[in-house]
Amino acid sequence: MLLKTLGKALGFLVLSVASVVLAAMLVGMFAPAWASRDGQPWPVMTVGALLILGVTALCLRLERRGWATAGLRPGWAWLRQLAIGLCSGAALVGGLAWLLMLGGVLYWQPNRPFTMALMLSGTTYFVFAVLVEELVFRGYALRRLAEGIGKTKAIVVMAALFGGYHVLSIGSSLSVKSGGSELVWTAVGPLVGAIVFGVAALRTGGIALPLGLHLGWNWMQWQFFTFPGDDNPIGLWNPIVTAHYADNPAVFRLGYLVAMTVALLVVLAITRKKQGLRAPTLRVASL
Template sequence: MAKETLLKPLIPFGWLRTILFLLVYLGAILLLGFLQLDFYSLYSLICIATVLLFLVFTRYIDRVNLVDTGFTWTGFEKHAAAGFSLAIAILGAGTCFLVAVGQLNWMEVQFNGQSFALSFGLMLMVAFAEEMVFRGYVLRNLRESTSPIAALLVSAALFAIFHGANPGSNWLALVNVFIAGILLGINYSFTKNLWFGIALHFAWNFFQGPVLGYEVSGLDIPSILTQSIGKNVLLTGGSFGFEGSLVNTILCLLAIGILAVVYWKQYQIKLPLSRESGSEV
């Protein structure tokens, strides 16, 4: 059982807490962007600042225990394994398809232990930081102000907007990041637990970039496999990586459909169209 809320939130409206949090979060990212740091140092610092910001808002604005934000591990190990496996399944199926139609091949294999370790650590931090922000804070607080379905859609849209400035971004890439936001958040909508999303997010970024050689949301990261992609950007995703591919769109929508059916049967409920009981007006 999760611990009870310590006190009433300092700010009574979930949507207002969400706006304030995102403004501070965006401001922190912009300020850190002015620092003359290398790629790994900059993104590591952003992740650390994000976690600290999450902890401060959760404790002093929301006034809830950390466990109440979705970090209960016991009983959710299978959810984490499912998220991790799903990421590999989607990437594996999509990559096999691109190879089969001649839109992807690998030129060489190279392994740099230092780069690999740095990428592993960075992808792990990014997964934790972004899931804390968009599921652990934004989705959780929006659920108090609107229906779970609306909260999921809005949190996914915000997730896409915050990726809009990434290199190689285009309309399909943003649509796919929006769909990814739904995929990452659908488990939380039923379980209020973050481990499925964290595991999926980490496996997705890590195997997509440092292993298979795709760009990760437009970011070029050192990888074991060096790719040569075809000219059909609609299929390959171009410079944004597999996340900008129509293949990814289809596979992620299929995954969302399957998860929705499984969760509705497993929990024997449908997401209500109104706010959760006990939320503020």
Template sequence: MDQPAVAAPRGAHARRSRAQRDRSASVPPGQGRFLRFYLLLFGADALLGWLAWTMARPITHGLEYPLWSLRGAVASALSDVVVFGGLLALVAFRVVHHERRCFVDLGLRGPGRSSEFRRGYGLGLAWTAGAMVVAVAAGWTVVSGSVPPSTLLAFAPLWMVVTAFQAGVEEVIFRGWMLPLLAQRWGPYEAVTVQALLFGCLHLLVDANTTLAVLHGLVFGAFAGLYVLYRHGIWGAIGIHSAYNFAAIPLISLSTGGKYGPAGWHYAAITLTGIGVVVMLALDIRDRRRR
């Protein structure tokens, strides 16, 4: 008579199954290959940005406030499609053809995606408006009427869609693909730090107050990374990032005479986001101790 199979200890079986899933789900690259791919993304961002600028320049020529005219808004939206669509295509190709994974494995699976996005979007709107209140109260900026409310409302749907696409691509790259990969190599908090640094470095390509843009990207990258660790998915971070980018357009425009550029709002937003980093770190540490 055949002897019955001896069941493996439950904990060992779970660890082995988890390890098998990890091995089958991804192909962890070496450090050199990882850095080369990031540099490829950086170079592609620069090249696509130049291409988008070349395409948009004839359309926006002569416009004082390109974001708030039909020609300028369409040109800006097409530019974002070129840049972020190209970056998304590169990451999707790597994940599907090199790592042999499904694209939705980049933190896009799981229940509650809609509720997570809505919760994040509400938080992002409140955060951005709060930064504006702080900036005005501190005397760092003033609200002007250069852009009529009717114009803001008319262009709001377009910018909501564009910023959601833009933010979604960045979250997929940095918090969906990069963060888990780095955490597997070095640990969660090291991963948050590295991806935040690289996310900030990507903002070296921003031509409006580059230093401030890099600092803002660094602090937000740390917050978004910790938020993803805490919520165990990227949909909430996509919502926050989308609302953050969307609300920043009219708020900065209102505080800088219709031009999207440096303003006191940035300083307030960086400060509030830095507080958010501390709060999320404390919450994540508390949850890890409870497990």
């Protein structure tokens, strides 16, 4: 039974990787030139998200399961959780930026070259890139693993895979290609976030809350914390780090860990009320 469950999760992950590769090939062959003029690969992410939804549907059909068993339960409750997540993720980044400003770590200047076209393409990219990641790492595979090895272990395993995925996807960028602590943080940072998102996914039974948290965080991070050496174009504001902290990333990493701790507490607070409404006979294991 355990091997069968693990095989389902692994098969889904393999098909998801193949979906992204296929999406890149299709976009490369058929997408018009204007689709990538702003440097944001939103067409690949859009097609990839649709293909992974198809993979999810195929896996569920083979098992004769409903969409809810993959964390996809459309409805008002789903939209409410998504909205709460969006607001919480954006507020966490905004609060972190405010505290760093008060601490004299950095300040911001308007990014005048930023255009509405880049805003639209960038927002589209983040929406579908985050959807791809949540479908892959907090959807079908996470729930099949939870059935086989338990919720806590499933969250840890998928978080480790999420960290490894970020090493593969951005580990060769200018900021981390020299290796060392930068490369390690490329994996550790997303791993910590993935634990928060995984807890949110399993405690709510859906991907709406982690999807909102993830998207709100990434979109606001793009606006306030994108530096010239990063993969994405700078957002609305150009961050200027003061001289004392220019070569000291520790304060940013500590701030991130504090923000993610607050995010976890928010998730636990939101889901505690929901779980408290369940019948006393249905005890939910704490993650």
